[in-house]
Amino acid sequence: MRPKWQILLIIFLFLFVPISVLADDLEITGSDVAIRSLPGTNGKVLARKSHGATFPLLSENKFSDQGGCPAGWYKVNYDGQEAYVCSTYGRVIKSTITVDPGAVSACEKELASLGFPKEYWPGLCNIKINHPNWVFNPVNTGLDFKTAVEKESACGKNTLQTTNPEYIDNSCTTKTDSGYVHASQKAVAYYMNPINFLDEKNIFMFESNYINTGVSDASYIAIVNSRLANYAKNLPTIATAMNNACKTNNVNQVMLSSRIIQELGTTGLATAGDFKGQLLSCISGAYTTRYGTLLNGKSMDYYYNFFNVGVFDGSNGDAAYRAVYYAANNGWGGTGNQETDLTLAIGGGANFLKTKYMDKGQYTVYTQKFNIHPLNSNNLYVNQYMTNLKGPSSEASIAYSAYKNAGILGSPFIFYIPVYSNINDNIDNSNNGATGDSSDNSSGGVSVESIITSSGLKLNGSNLMGLEVGMTLNDINNKINALGGSLTGADLSVKAGTGMTIKVTNGIETKTYTLIVKGDTSGDGAINALDLLQVQKSILGSYKMSDSQKLSADTSNDGSINALDLLQIQKNILGSYKIEQ
Secondary structure, eight states: OOOHHHHHHHHHHHHHSOEEEEEEEEEEOSSSEEEESSSSTTSOEEEEEOTTOEEEBSOSSOBOOSSSOTTOEEEEEETTEEEEEEGGGEEEEEEEEEEOTTOOSHHHHHHHHHTOOGGGHHHHHHHHHHOTTOEEEEEEEEEEHHHHHHHHTOTTSOEEOOOOGGGBBSSOOSOOOTTOEEBOHHHHHHHHOGGGGOSTTGGGGGBOSSOOTTSOHHHHHHHHHHHTHHHHTTOTTHHHHHHHHHHHHTOOHHHHHHHHHHHHTTTOBOOSOEETTEEOOBSTTOBOSOOOOEETTEEOTTBBOTTOTTOOTTOGGGHHHHHHHHHHHTTSBOSSOHHHHHHHHHHHHHHHHHHHTGGGTOOSHHHHHSOOOGGGTTSTTOOOSOOBTTHHHHHHHHHHHHHHHTTOTTSOOEEEEEEEESTTOOOOSSTTOOSSBOOOOSOTTOOHHHHHHHTTOEEETTEEEOOOTTOBHHHHHHHHHTTTOEEOSOOTTSBOOTTOEEEEEOSSOEEEEEEOOTTOTTSSSSOOHHHHHHHHHHHHTSSOOOHHHHHHHOTTOSSSOOHHHHHHHHHHHHTSOOOOO
């Protein structure tokens, strides 16, 4: 029989000392092993990994082979989406996770073993009661919550509709849309705190934006047909275009249609008459087939922008023009054939969301609003899709209603929920906790140069570089805005091109820079045949380039313009090489 003191010690250790458990991961054991979207060689190759790469295992059971791997497939989490690895080339390993000993129920123990702090347990366990097959994955941001809130509270980053004085930032005076005010730190803290949204409806702001293989294709199509029924009256092929775009880009159809509804509403379209069966005008500023305006001598008719890309706060009456301007600049329509134009527009929007956000680790609605994913450790708090602070909860509600009305809430949904340290720290709007936000969210004296380089962009004297091809001035503004900077006197919907000048201010000083996009010598924000021709003529001596063009043409960065640069531009156009910016 154990002495009484030993028994008491065991009880103490059990109740108060953290214990460790093992979680399943899959380690790759082969070379150049395909990570696929389906459990078969018919699945799209998402990536190729070799010995030592590990991924969280989503199921202990092997999935039946659809071709190419008779031993079956393991289901893993690859960058926020479901993926499959042939079990022949992987082995299950155990990684140690420290578990809070306060976990009592089976649900709490499971969440603790996954790495969720105890503050997350009540909400998630309540959801689990009715949805036992929903999967919750923690995303350890490595960030202090109070610090993250401060970074996300820069002037101009967040707006909302409210009359609550504690939720209003009175110090920020940049333009907002009608009816919206700038959000205070307390408001940002509330909407940024995941614990406030762990219920059956709001949890969908954390749903993976990749296609959920647990939801049938037929269900996805039925949902889109139902929720976009008012759109289909004027655009009868919209559901087909949506289905094709989502499959091509591996984008969740409910997320994509929710984004349309969030931006344009459920009715979306309003006809003012007919022109050969085509739509004449629109509300919400995002559709048009007869706009009657020219863009650089080119008609802006027959272009669609379902996602309000290129529209920013303060656009108000200009929103329609900016939306169509962006669509025309990016080839989202323009043929005059409605079915083709819809395919181009929805496909372009889906690809925009995937490449600009999802593939960068922002694969939930939450992270598209708050860029805190650890994949973006060098680019945190920028590249946000929306300024509307309530955007994630609004879209979550839209998505939830769609799944509920379709009767498929029993499907195995997967959620990725951010975890912060010190989540319970008190957030004050100012140093003395006064009502309303009177704090100064400007740069705090940080130089314009430091703001630019800290945002991930590059400086070469008075030239601003490191720009992605296709980036708009609004994208640049988003990058520097989080650090207290902004562009001034610019049309933010314009695509960034070589030779364009911009003015950057920190509220104290303003500096002018010339944009350089490597490979874009023509300055249209794209790399195409015209750039290739200009570089070729420059090498032959029949064309004289400006200083900014010379910097753009030197894609190899060897200080001269030669055949290697010409080859790199040609291969970039063909898609076999990507020019480093």
